[in-house]
Amino acid sequence: MLRQAEQPTTMTARAWAVAASVLDPEVPVLTIEDLGVLRDVTVDADTVTVTITPTYSGCPAMDAIRDDLVLALTAAGFARVQVRLVLAPAWTTDWMTDAGRHKLREYGIAPPTGRRAVTGPIPLRLSVRCPRCGSLDTHELARFGSTSCKALFECRACLEPFDHFKAH
Ligand SMILES: [Zn+2]
Secondary structure (H helix, E strand, C coil), X not given: CCCCCCCHHHHHHHHHHHHHCCECCCCCCCEHHHHCCEEEEEEECCEEEEEECCCCCCCCHHHHHXXXXXXXXXXXXXXXXXXXXXXXXXXXXXXXXXXXXXXXXXXXXXXXXXXXXXXXXXXCCCCCCCCCCCCCCEEEEECCCCCCCEEEEEECCCCCEEEEECCC
C-alpha cells in the first residue's frame, strides 16, 4: 500500500514547528519564534526555506541559529534546508511575543521597553525596570553587556547588575 504524500500545508506547519523550537543561543529560554526572529517558513518539493531576521546587526548568534535550523530540520526528515537572512525590514523589539517578554523577565533579563511605549514628538528615554526587585531606579553601566545585543545595567535599589535586551 502506498503511503499518501503529506499535504503541502501540513508539511509547512511541521517545518514551522521544528524551526520555531530552535532556541536563541544568547538567551536559551527564548525560541527564535519568541524573539520574532523567525519570519517565514516555506516548503517547496524537498526544500525547506526558512527566513530569519537578525535581532541586531553583527549579532554573532545568527550563525549558530542558522546551524541549529539546518540540524533540527534535517533531523526532522527534511532533505534540503535553506536559511535566508533578511535584513529589511529591520528587526524591532516589537516583534518579540508577549510570551517571549515574560520568559525574558523570568530569566532575569529586563525585557525591551519597545517603541510602542514611546509617544510624543520627543522620544523619551524610558526607565528600565530591574528584573529582580522591579525598581525603576536603574542606570546603564555599560553599553555592551555579556553580548553586543545587551547592555549592562545596575539597580540602585537592590544594587544588582543585570542585562537589558536593547530596544532598537
Ligand atoms: Zn533591583
